[in-house]
Amino acid sequence: MHNRSEEANDRVIEVEGLTKEYRVxxxxxxxxxxxxxxxxxxxxxxxxxxxxxxxxxxxxFLAMLGPNGxxxxxxxxxxxxxxxxxxxxxxxxxxxxxxRNDDFRRRFALVMxxxxxxxxxxxxAESFRLHQEIxxxxxxxxxRIRDDLVDMLDVGRLLGQPVRELSLGERMKLxxxxxxxxxxxxxxxxxxxxxxxxxxxxxIHEFLQTVQRQRAVTVILTTHxxxxxxxxxxxxxxxxxxxxxxxxxxxxxxxxxxxxxxxTLDFESAPPVAQIERFGFPAEVRGPRVTLRIDRTRIAxxxxxxxxxxxxxxxxxxxxxxxxxxxxLFRGAAAQQEPAAEPAGVP
Amino acid sequence: MxxxxxxxxxxxxxxxxxxxxxxxxxxxxxxxxLAYRTDFALGTLxxxxxxxxxxxxxxxxxxxxxxxxxxxxxxxxxxxxxLLTMITRAFSSMPGLSSSIARSIRDGSxxxxxxxxxxxxxxLLAARVAHKLVYYVVAILPFGFVFFLCRNYxxxxxxxxxxxxxxxxxxxxxxxxxxxEATLGxxxxxxxxxxxxxxxxxxxxxxxxxxxxxxxxxxxxPTGLAGVSxxxxxxxxxxxxxxxxxxxxxxxxxxxxxxxxxxxxxxxxLAVAILACRLAWRRGTRRYSGFGG
Numbered sequence: 001m002h003n004r005s006e007e008a009n010d011r012v013i014e015v016e017g018l019t020k021e022y023r024v025x026x027x028x029x030x031x032x033x034x035x036x037x038x039x040x041x042x043x044x045x046x047x048x049x050x051x052x053x054x055x056x057x058x059x060x061f062l063a064m065l066g067p068n069g070x071x072x073x074x075x076x077x078x079x080x081x082x083x084x085x086x087x088x089x090x091x092x093x094x095x096x097x098x099x100r101n102d103d104f105r106r107r108f109a110l111v112m113x114x115x116x117x118x119x120x121x122x123x124x125a126e127s128f129r130l131h132q133e134i135x136x137x138x139x140x141x142x143x144r145i146r147d148d149l150v151d152m153l154d155v156g157r158l159l160g161q162p163v164r165e166l167s168l169g170e171r172m173k174l175x176x177x178x179x180x181x182x183x184x185x186x187x188x189x190x191x192x193x194x195x196x197x198x199x200x201x202x203x204i205h206e207f208l209q210t211v212q213r214q215r216a217v218t219v220i221l222t223t224h225x226x227x228x229x230x231x232x233x234x235x236x237x238x239x240x241x242x243x244x245x246x247x248x249x250x251x252x253x254x255x256x257x258x259x260x261x262x263x264t265l266d267f268e269s270a271p272p273v274a275q276i277e278r279f280g281f282p283a284e285v286r287g288p289r290v291t292l293r294i295d296r297t298r299i300a301x302x303x304x305x306x307x308x309x310x311x312x313x314x315x316x317x318x319x320x321x322x323x324x325x326x327x328x329l330f331r332g333a334a335a336q337q338e339p340a341a342e343p344a345g346v347p
Numbered sequence: 348m349x350x351x352x353x354x355x356x357x358x359x360x361x362x363x364x365x366x367x368x369x370x371x372x373x374x375x376x377x378x379x380x381l382a383y384r385t386d387f388a389l390g391t392l393x394x395x396x397x398x399x400x401x402x403x404x405x406x407x408x409x410x411x412x413x414x415x416x417x418x419x420x421x422x423x424x425x426x427x428x429x430l431l432t433m434i435t436r437a438f439s440s441m442p443g444l445s446s447s448i449a450r451s452i453r454d455g456s457x458x459x460x461x462x463x464x465x466x467x468x469x470x471l472l473a474a475r476v477a478h479k480l481v482y483y484v485v486a487i488l489p490f491g492f493v494f495f496l497c498r499n500y501x502x503x504x505x506x507x508x509x510x511x512x513x514x515x516x517x518x519x520x521x522x523x524x525x526x527x528e529a530t531l532g533x534x535x536x537x538x539x540x541x542x543x544x545x546x547x548x549x550x551x552x553x554x555x556x557x558x559x560x561x562x563x564x565x566x567x568x569p570t571g572l573a574g575v576s577x578x579x580x581x582x583x584x585x586x587x588x589x590x591x592x593x594x595x596x597x598x599x600x601x602x603x604x605x606x607x608x609x610x611x612x613x614x615x616x617l618a619v620a621i622l623a624c625r626l627a628w629r630r631g632t633r634r635y636s637g638f639g640g
Contacts, residue, residue, distance in 0.1 A: 082461050084633055100632075105464040117459050119375065121382040126375055133371040134465045136364060162382070 169200035376477035431594035439524035448532025519572025534633030
């Protein structure tokens with residue numbers, strides 16, 4: 001069943017120089033411009049993805065981060081065969097995705113946070129049955145898998161209700177069940193936790209973790225929530241403007257891209273701001289709480305002085321929040337790319 | 348894995364599995380169709396209403412013209428013809444098919460069928476069969492009632508062979524209507540807004556299918572080419588099969604080799620429509636950029 005080269009190196013996903021360009025039309029404002037647009041339209045080409053190389057091994061759980069419009073969803077669409085690239089090559093499970101042959105399509109799944117595969121007006125159980133047929137799952141096996149997944153997410157009581165009557169979180173859980181019924185070897189998740197409350201997010205994290213470990217599924221997840229990443233992924237790929245900016249572990253991101261730690265001091269009474277500021281670090285004061293950003297290389301030296309002889313009730317030293325690091329990364333990339341890398345032609 | 352045992356079976360069982368899948372699609376479409384009971388019942392009855400108005404209209408036309416014969420049709424003939432085209436239309440018309448395909452392309456819901464190992468066109472066909480089946484079940488009572496009331500307008504029933512040809516032409520008209528409109532909907536891959544294209548098509552289809560008047564009434568309309576009337580042109584187009592042709596088979600207006608030729612041409616147009624549909628799908632999906640997120 002498995003392709004030989006795929007078995008040999010165990011690389012489930014191989015992407016080389018993948019580029020997707022779109023042609024967009026510029027429409028200037030105003031009625032006259034609209035009339036002109038009837039006869040002549042200016043178009044330009046924008047690259048949603050440019051020359052992406054990536055390799056993913058079996059069983060990896062990879063997070064893809066990037067600002068809106070960075071090309072994450074385009075990437076997943078290419079790997080699922082929904083769209084065809086302008087240039088470059090990709091193989092998923094040994095198949096070229098956009099050839100869309102059924103052998104390939106039986107072995108992966110894509111879940112999009114805002115789109116549903118379930119039939120809107122029917123109970124999810126009916127959609128599941130249809131999946132059983134489409135993916136040709138043997139009935140007894142199907143029943144076992146379905147019950148397993150349904151138990152894990154505790155959604156048994158929702159199976160008989162029309163999907164349109166369910167909440168967003170409930171729907172997403174059932175979408176995940178539907179996507180996993182045929183035991184895909186590769187799973188693409190496009191912002192699966194978007195708009196969900198904390199409890200639902202947590203349930204989905206645990207579920208994905210369990211499923212991924214039990215079955216060694218290879219997962220690529222795109223998200224804007226760092227909680228997803230911290231809970232699930234060993235490997236993080238940061239994409240900006242269609243290119244990969246960083247590819248490595250989550251810890252390394254923190255290591256490589258932060259220079260500071262965040263120190264929070266809680267005072268008994270009004271904090272002595274003037275004295276603290278003499279250390280030369282920017283301080284944020286809110287009631288009896290002072291938050292400081294201290295250079296990582298100096299923290300060992302500074303901290304004892306800060307704590308000496310002061311009426312401090314509580315203290316904490318933390319890494320800069322992941323959101324902030326990533327936001328910094330995005331901004332840095334934008335600033336870097338504009339003057340240096342691409343002097344002209346950037347839209 | 349467990350699925351492998353099923354996949355690795357011979358061609359006969361593969362066909363069996365396909366049929367089974369198709370059956371499941373049919374069932375789920377039936378269920379979906381029945382989810383909105385009121386909309387469904389009203390929709391079905393409303394589509395039936397034009398028959399009654401047509402009967403009144405033609406009765407009025409004949410009364411005003413004070414003639415017993417218009418282009419070879421008596422009043423009784425015309426009413427019988429209308430009732431029969433209503434039956435053809437019940438097979439060949441595809442309400443909402445092209446617009447729903449175009450919509451699924453525009454809003455991105457077509458993605459589902461690109462990801463799953465399922466054939467979108469086959470799926471739409473199953474959905475349409477379900478749609479029609481439910482419609483027939485509900486419409487058979489009012490249809491039967493009207494036909495019973497109008498039974499005297501009809502000539503005596505044709506022989507068995509003609510009836511068989513009639514049924515075949517109806518079945519083909521269903522498939523032809525389906526593939527023509529499915530192809531039309533796939534224009535959505537190229538133009539995001541297709542409603543005016545669909546409208547134009549519907550207009551031509553209405554005029555040239557015989558839905559509005561029997562097509563042999565066009566025999567006197569010149570085309571500018573010597574000796575060629577509009578009826579001669581329309582006879583070669585696919586539209587007549589979606590209303591006129593089956594009705595005229597029942598009424599015995601097409602017989603012998605004309606009938607065989609007519610059926611062959613219908614099969615030919617069906618083949619063209621299926622190919623066009625496949626081609627549009629293949630080209631369209633290659634072009635598709637996955638609109639709507």
